[in-house]
Amino acid sequence: MDSEHLSQLVDRYFRGETSTEEEALLRRALADRAEGSADTNGAAPLTPEERAAAAMLRLAGSGRGDTVRIRLHQAPQRRWRIAAATALSAAAIAAVAITLTRPTVYGYVNGRPVTSLAEARTCTEDLFSDMHADKADRTAPLREILDIE
Numbered sequence: 001m002d003s004e005h006l007s008q009l010v011d012r013y014f015r016g017e018t019s020t021e022e023e024a025l026l027r028r029a030l031a032d033r034a035e036g037s038a039d040t041n042g043a044a045p046l047t048p049e050e051r052a053a054a055a056m057l058r059l060a061g062s063g064r065g066d067t068v069r070i071r072l073h074q075a076p077q078r079r080w081r082i083a084a085a086t087a088l089s090a091a092a093i094a095a096v097a098i099t100l101t102r103p104t105v106y107g108y109v110n111g112r113p114v115t116s117l118a119e120a121r122t123c124t125e126d127l128f129s130d131m132h133a134d135k136a137d138r139t140a141p142l143r144e145i146l147d148i149e
Helices: 003-014 020-038 048-062 075-101 117-133 140-146
Strands: 107-109 112-114
Touching: 003 020, 003 048, 020 048, 107 117, 112 117
Parallel strands: none
Antiparallel strands: 107 112
16 A cells, blocks of 8 residues: 555544544554564655554554553654754854953054054054154165165
């Protein structure tokens, strides 16, 4: 039985629209499909709805009225993903916080970072005023090397 027909039959079973013959057919098809997926011969595993229908059919077939435990979702396997996502989010928030709280460095004076714009302007003005006050000819060594007059 193809998966589309099986899915439609399962839906009809849950709506209570199947006959006794169709339920027997569904029981056999689900049992065959469950065995096929356990053999690893390429068969697709049962969907949660198909597993629930198979459990209900087994319970109805036993006639004892026992309860059947059905696990439709595989939640414990996904816990590591939640933990990894939480850790990654925390690391990203920490990196952003560190980046945004770091002061702006406008330059360095004698190895010390200058983080104030006013101090950076003052240091720059002092540097240029010292250069302007120095009247020595600093190009003389270059002129001798390059033979420039």
